[in-house]
Structures are given as C-alpha cells and as structure tokens.
Amino acid sequence: MGSSGSPAKASILACGEELIGGRRSDTNSTFLQQRLRRLGFTIRECRQVGDDAGDIAAALRELAARNDLVVITGGLGPTEDDRTREAAALAAGVALEESALGWEQVQRIFARAGRTPSPSNRRQALLPRGAGVLANDFGSAPGFTLSLGACRVAALPGVPREMQAMTEAVLLPWLLESFETHSAFEDRPLQVVGLAESVAGERIAPWMASPEPPAVAITAHEATLTITLTDRADAAGRRRLDAAIEAMSARLAPHLFAVGETRLEECVLRLLLARGRTLGVAESCTGGEICAALTSVAGASAVLLEGCVAYANQAKIVRLGVDQGTLERHGAVSEEVARAMAEGMRRQARSDYALAVTGVAGPGGGTEHKPVGTVWIACASGRATSAFHHRFLGDREAIRRRAAALALDVLRRELLEHEVLGGRG
Numbered sequence: 001m002g003s004s005g006s007p008a009k010a011s012i013l014a015c016g017e018e019l020i021g022g023r024r025s026d027t028n029s030t031f032l033q034q035r036l037r038r039l040g041f042t043i044r045e046c047r048q049v050g051d052d053a054g055d056i057a058a059a060l061r062e063l064a065a066r067n068d069l070v071v072i073t074g075g076l077g078p079t080e081d082d083r084t085r086e087a088a089a090l091a092a093g094v095a096l097e098e099s100a101l102g103w104e105q106v107q108r109i110f111a112r113a114g115r116t117p118s119p120s121n122r123r124q125a126l127l128p129r130g131a132g133v134l135a136n137d138f139g140s141a142p143g144f145t146l147s148l149g150a151c152r153v154a155a156l157p158g159v160p161r162e163m164q165a166m167t168e169a170v171l172l173p174w175l176l177e178s179f180e181t182h183s184a185f186e187d188r189p190l191q192v193v194g195l196a197e198s199v200a201g202e203r204i205a206p207w208m209a210s211p212e213p214p215a216v217a218i219t220a221h222e223a224t225l226t227i228t229l230t231d232r233a234d235a236a237g238r239r240r241l242d243a244a245i246e247a248m249s250a251r252l253a254p255h256l257f258a259v260g261e262t263r264l265e266e267c268v269l270r271l272l273l274a275r276g277r278t279l280g281v282a283e284s285c286t287g288g289e290i291c292a293a294l295t296s297v298a299g300a301s302a303v304l305l306e307g308c309v310a311y312a313n314q315a316k317i318v319r320l321g322v323d324q325g326t327l328e329r330h331g332a333v334s335e336e337v338a339r340a341m342a343e344g345m346r347r348q349a350r351s352d353y354a355l356a357v358t359g360v361a362g363p364g365g366g367t368e369h370k371p372v373g374t375v376w377i378a379c380a381s382g383r384a385t386s387a388f389h390h391r392f393l394g395d396r397e398a399i400r401r402r403a404a405a406l407a408l409d410v411l412r413r414e415l416l417e418h419e420v421l422g423g424r425g
C-alpha cells in the first residue's frame with residue numbers, strides 16, 4: 001500500500017501543553033494507533049509537543065520526512081494557544097489564508113447551535129494554502145489535510161469525542177482514498193467481568209501461547225478485562241477469529257458479557273430493555289457510581305427508575321426501611337443489611353429489580369471480621385433476593401469501582417439466568 005507495495009508508514013503528532021506537562025494522558029494517540037494499525041499502516045512513532053508553533057513545525061517536518069502519513073491532533077481551536085494551523089503552514093513554507101469552505105463549515109456549525117461565530121472563530125477557517133478541509137460536524141474547528149513533500153498530513157481537533165467521531169466520518173474515508181488501502185486487520189474484543197487477569201489468562205493460555213494467528217492480548221481495566229483477538233481482515237482471518245471466539249467463549253462463560261466495544265453498563269441496560277424490566281439502585285460505599293454508569297448510557301430512562309445513596313445508617317433506615325435492629329445486630333456491611341436495602345429499594349421504587357451495595361471502601365473502617373474491601377451486594381426481584389460477598393483488593397477508588405461493576409454483573413446474571421426474553425412474568 002506504500003509506494004513500493006510495502007505497508008505505508010504512519011506517525012502521530014499530538015499537540016498540547018497539557019500532554020507534555022502530564023496533566024492529561026494522550027488517549028487520542030492510542031485511539032489513532034489502533035485505527036491506523038487496523039488499516040494496515042505501520043506505526044513508526046507517536047510524538048507529543050507543546051503549544052509552540054516552532055516546535056510543532058519542527059516535529060512535523062521531521063516526521064513528514066520519514067513517513068507516508070502524519071496525523072496531528074489538537075491545537076485547532078479558536079484561542080491563541082491553538083497553533084497547529086500556523087505550524088503546518090510554517091512546515092510547508094506556505095502562507096495561512098482563509099479557506100472559504102472552512103469558514104462555511106464554522107458558520108454552519110454555529111448556525112446549527114443558533115449562535116454567531118465570534119471574530120476569534122474566524123481564525124479557525126485559516127488554513128495553510130493548498131490545504132483540503134476535513135469537515136467537522138461534531139465541533140467548530142474544521143480539520144485539514146496537506147501534502148508535505150511525499151507525505152500526507154491530516155490534522156484533527158484535540159477534543160477526544162470530536163477527534164474520534166471525525167476519524168470515523170472523514171479521516172478513514174480520506175485514508176482509503178489517498179492510500180488505496182483496505183482494512184488489513186480486524187480486532188475483536190471480548191469483554192469479561194468477575195475474573196482476575198491471571199485466571200482469565202490461564203483459561204485462554206493455549207491461544208495466548210500459540211504463535212499462530214489470531215494474536216491474543218489481555219488488557220485489565222479497573223473492574224473488567226478486555227481480551228482482544230486480532231487477525232487479518234480477510235475470509236481466512238475471520239474464520240480463525242470466529243473459531244477462536246467460539247472456543248474461548250466456552251472457557252470464559254459466564255464471565256464473558258460482550259463481544260465488541262460494549263461496556264458492562266450498556267450490556268445490563270440492554271438486557272433490562274429487552275426484557276421490559278425496571279430497576280432501582282441503593283448504594284452505600286459506591287456513592288452513586290452504579291447510577292452514574294447506567295445513566296451514561298442513552299436510553300437509561302426507560303429502565304432506571306430511581307437511585308438512592310444511603311450512606312449513613314440513618315439514611316438506610318429512613319430511605320430504605322432497613323430495620324434498626326438488623327443494623328445493630330449485623331452492622332451496615334452485612335448480608336442482612338444488603339438484602340434489606342435491596343428489598344427496601346424495590347418497594348420504594350416499585351421496580352422489577354433492585355440492586356444494593358454496602359461495603360468498606362477504606363482506607364479506614366476495616367476490622368478483623370470485616371477488613372477493608374469487604375462488600376455485600378444484593379439483588380432483589382419478584383422471584384427472590386440473592387446476596388453475594390466479595391473481598392476486593394486495591395485502594396478506595398478501585399474497591400468502589402469493582403463493587404459497582406460486580407453489582408451490575410449480579411444483575412446481568414440474574415437477568416440471563418432467570419428471565420425470559422420479552423415477557424413480563
């Protein structure tokens with residue numbers, strides 16, 4: 001796909017003072033690496049520079065000299081510290097001039113929001129002479145393309161959401177056109193919850209150890225794992241992927257919750273939607289984490305009726321009807337209280353299901369019998385109330401996240417095991 005038929009070489013240049021200052025991690029580069037690699041590019045280098053136009057121009061010139069493609073992110077905004085347009089003009093040795101198409105795009109976006117662009121927004125239509133416009137329907141700054149010698153350059157905004165949306169909508173089509181490439185590799189992520197990385201690794205060891213494709217890699221997140229299978233995006237590669245996924249699914253069940261880019265909260269929400277069921281959530285140590293996760297998914301309003309952060313014992317009594325005697329006898333972090341919280345929540349919200357979580361997130365508050373990380377999760381339904389004990393490791397944040405994820409998983413498994421699709425029973 002490169003000039004000599006070998007893979008095209010690509011590098012990424014991420015611009016932003018916050019990136020080199022360590023105030024923000026460079027997730028844009030990670031995203032672009034994955035997308036470009038999938039298209040068959042060989043990634044040579046990922047570089048970060050601050051907001052200095054001279055530094056950006058120098059980095060761009062160097063990268064352009066030894067790559068077929070450089071993708072830039074960041075610095076396309078309307079403010080003085082947004083120097084990417086200027087830097088690209090500098091590197092190309094051309095003037096900045098207003099692009100009619102670029103200005104149209106800025107105006108169109110503002111009109112859609114019922115606003116008029118300010119004079120500083122006019123800067124966003126300034127592009128190096130000879131640049132092509134990459135339409136940005138997701139924010140105000142248009143991206144652009146440019147040739148630096150034999151190297152093609154594409155510049156995208158820094159806001160991750162905009163950058164990602166533009167990559168799918170305009171960058172990938174432009175790359176397919178400019179490089180006569182095609183998707184060379186396909187990634188299939190398997191999403192797993194409730195298994196330690198080491199245990200998951202043991203279960204899929206034959207595939208991880210094998211030198212044969214597909215390649216298999218595990219990434220551990222706070223509470224879930226992603227096992228990514230990668231193979232060639234041709235018929236033989238897809239057959240191998242399908243076969244490996246089928247075999248691995250059997251080893252990972254029931255912890256495998258999705259194949260694809262699906263978050264656990266999305267998976268749970270979809271199950272509830274498909275079954276026409278509603279939910280209430282009573283949270284103590286997770287402090288609203290479960291509701292925050294669920295409400296981040298579009299469509300949550302159809303299933304999530306109510307959430308309650310009942311942190312103090314008094315709140316558990318008043319809001320959820322937990323019996324004072326139960327609290328005194330067993331303590332707030334106990335099976336009995338978790339069950340009572342879930343049942344109280346379900347009554348209160350008049351929902352089909354209710355989840356409850358109570359635990360010791362630390363760093364203080366642990367005892368010999370209830371050490372830091374002790375968490376009880378309960379799930380109440382019309383059928384029964386189930387309760388689960390966990391002992392999580394990690395710091396306060398990790399314990400809270402894991403407790404929230406495992407609570408969602410309890411509900412997921414309840415829905416899969418005891419609910420018939422589509423019916424109210």
Ligand code: ATP
Binds near residue numbers: 024025076141159
């Ligand atoms: P804007 O119009 O918002 O100014 P921009 O194209 O100028 O967009 P920046 O100002 O560089 O982009 O960054 C906008 C936001 O995106 C900032 O919050 C920044 O921290 C974030 N951001 C920029 N680059 C990256 C990156 N490589 N990875 C993750 N986040 C980034």
Ligand code: MG
Binds near residue numbers: 078079
């Ligand atoms: Mg900016």
